Amino acid sequence: MSNDFALPKNYQPDPTAKSDDTAAIPKKGRIAVKLDTLKVPRASELVAERLRELIVNGSVPEGENLPPEKELVMQLGVSRATLREALRMLETEGLITTKTGPKGGATVHYPDSTNLTRSLALLLQLEKTPFDTILEARRLLEPLCANLAAERITSAELEELGSALQMMKQNLADTKMYVAAQLRFHLGIFAAAHNEVLRLYTTSVGELISTQTARVGLSEAARKTGVKACESILVALENRDGGLAARRVEAHLRAFEAVILK
DSSP, X not given: OOOOOOOOTTOOOOTTOOOHHHHHSOOOXXXXXXXXXXXXXXXXXXXXXXXXXXXXXXXXOTTOBOOOHHHHHHHHTOOHHHHHHHHHHHHHTTSEEEEOSTTOEXXXXXXXXXXXXXXXXXXXXXXXXXXXXXXXXXXXXXXXXXHHHHHHOOHHHHHHHHHHHXXXXXXXXXXXXXXXXXXXXXXXXXXXXXXXXXXXXXXXXXXXXXXXXXXXXXXXXXXXXXXHHXXXXXXXXHTTOHXXXXXXXXXXXXHHHHHXXX
């Protein structure tokens, strides 16, 4: 018996019927595609990026002037307005300072922690960050710096800490001067860790805390306690005992928090 399928002899195809194959073929039409809007950089942003590269790669060292405005306009093929807007961007970033006049121009500067501190302070204010959260951040980060510093600190850096400590002792009666000396001591620990990322962030956090401390004030008893704590930290660093230095820093910061958050 044949297995081939055969149509009946009286079969007549229905002209209105649609075959299954035809129904399976999708109708032609446009494919729905969603594209994000392209953001084309402004000319001033491109100019700022080009000049920023010159500064970052050292083509124009710190303290030197960028080429004169007229020369930059010709080389970049942009208008004076575009160039000046780009220079304002770089000045806001702390990469240059501009001066008008015959001897003026755009002088290159490397930004320091002040720029980061200012931006961080603004962001924390906008986020409504509680002051105790900032204190907590330093209490977590500075012991880590102290541990690294015990291993990496140089003789010159130990001398700097000793000098800052002496300044603290000499200004026990002056809150503003004492707080400045105490910040100098803590900045010395951050620097002695020889980790630039930690140094930048701990420096900014430390500067924010010192500003608030100077505003609130410290009793003379609290200042004397702070001097003793810093003396013990310095001894641990001199002995290259990272674990002890970290513990003493944490204890010092906890005692400080208890006073400042009263």
